[in-house]
Amino acid sequence: MSMSILFALQPKQWLGRIVSARLVSLLALLTTVMPFEVLSTPALAIPPAASVDTKINVSNTMSSWPFNVSRYLKVPPNFSISVYARIPKARFIAVAPNGNLLVSQPSTGKVLIVRANGSKDPIISDFVTGLRNPHDIVFHTINNTTYIYISESNQINRFIYKSGDITAQNRQVVVAGLPDSSTSELKGAYGHELKNIAVDTNHKLYVSIASACNACVADTVSNPRRGAIYQYNADGSNSRLFAQGLRNAEGLAFVPGTNDLWVAVNNRDNIAYPFKDATNNYGKVVPPYVDNHPPEEFTRVRDGGNYGWPFCNPNPDTSNGSYYMPFDRDYQFNADGHVNCNAMDKIIRGIQAHSAPLGLTFLQNTKFPSLYSNGVLVGLHGSWNRQQRTGYKVVYFPWENTTKIPGDQIDLVSGWVIPGTQDFWGRPVDTAVDQQGNLLISDDYSGTIYKLTYTPR
Template structure:
């Protein structure tokens, strides 16, 4: 039976970053692609093992994928959010709402075996495996702290951990009075062993977050052991995904921008022959402001909440306009001084986790780009923004090209607001497949190349 989307939190109401894992096993070297990566164009019936066919998978489900790929339901994890690939090929899945992390281990001719890897956490979200010298650490971001443990191969429960960053703002922070719309934390570690933590906004658009300590709507940098805190970049409302472009020290993020934006210019948007300046016009809100997929520079300011990006045909190097409510006519902050994003994604698509596929064992055509999970719009007039996994090809200079769909088909009826799935995160596994988590259907899908 179709499941209607209703009563969900706002776009970006929590989320996390791309998980970076140590290489699980030797994989084919990234070679020049003999064919260009192809967009989703083939409808495939989702393969569902009998052991996993509870709703919504008691009915046939179809997804659109690139030629040469199939897709199957790999595992069920209710409220599954972010994933991380362990060095031995196991997959960790965070379940913030239950305070636990699940470990999935493949079995021959069976669905993966599931273990409660760690329980009793406070909103665990993002997870990163990172090697320093001869030691592999697992970093886990809870809503109020980041901890790490030493990873030992084939473990099914977490070793003793140490807190490296504590007292991050969340719903328990007294000044927030129990209200923090984006309290889930997202992290990344750099090649030079620096820890990056995204502290998302508490609001849709407000000035309080720009004056708090720590600044919210920002990314902080620490040493790997949690010392040497400093503000790295700001003006990023809700940086859900964080990852370093392989082979570089360039941090990339996926950002959920604001909702309910008022028309910032003296123009007739709805065609009624009168100015719509300062009005909430549904057709304008549906398309503005774009979400961001961008590299982030040290010291950068990307404009939120004072400036909003404007979509253009290429969805690249987006101009910014002053926010009507908080920066009318640019009197508070000069949008000309804000950093431009590398790429835009359609407004309210809610990009969450993403992974660079450069070092993966996926087919060569996909080994130079990023797969981005888009959770989907909650309040658009039609549910046709997001609800998919998209792909950004990258060139040798580290520039992102034009976005195209990789997996789509989770929307049953955009006008009746019916969907059956919402992608959250995507990571390559150890065997050349792409895993996609879904917190709405409680599922992990496996996009696999047909052999």
């Protein structure tokens, strides 16, 4: 709000005092007349949140469960939502330079390609088969050659891509020997073996090697380190530990135009109460505490950073709220404080505990509606370790360009959980913006790709 407007809003008897007062007096006088928040200009423009219960448009050919009955999702005003494709257990997605959609299907060892077919259902076919738990998909161009990087649980591949390719070409394994359930020391048990990846503008490849457990010390001394991110050259050479203390970083993405790496992290479950206080709950797993602790993590990752897991847990119950949270010592692994939690890199932004954040999509440089174009989306897959379900939605964070951090979370698409019964019929995973500016959303529970479309009125 401009100063001229402020003056116009004040009673006339205040004007002389305001004009002649020093700055500090001016602020004091104004705040006695108007609430401070009226004087302050919001740093971020907050677009409309999900508020309209909207029937999902579904063709007859795709109306099997859960669309054998009318389904509704809550979206912002002026949006519609439809079923674009049905793909069982669809996980991560990526839009090709020519507009085709690639969809990973870890359970079948495939990456599928989805091609628009006019007004008819899209054409779905195999892009590459025979993979071991394929998961993340990233397009990246180096010296006029476009590659598709596809992660498997045990390695990272890249394929040379030419516009219009409907099958993968020229496969190269760039990183081999990543730990998964076949790793001998793990004896067939790996809780988070699916790999996620990102590539920066300097052609460095980043691989999230998630934890094999809920919480354990073994992952912090393994080789390679688990609960960590490694960096490689684009061809897989020069492996090195980039950051650690990140239990399960599923969403990896760079802020467009920068090499600032951000991650969305699934944090631990069944945490023990860490405080010696009047509750007498110290060391116990108490459901009301577990419900909200520790928060999921949405944070920038620096080279050499350590983000605490499994020794230190971010605490959202301080004056900071979910921003730059202090750490509590983990009762199970750090009750004596032998790991200095004050030395850990603070988590920039917390998300409600047990929401299970997966896909991370920055909207800058896309054709998504301009109201939302300076922000980032996170797919929240949904909780199991909580008395009342949380997650099961796609959320939006406006982006603050000055501080380079996300603002307060709002819902963009919700409604996959039925509030009265707590039953759910869908679990969103990842998002991508197509060439027309529609948002595509994968759902591995109902086996669906949704299309969220903006129609200005």
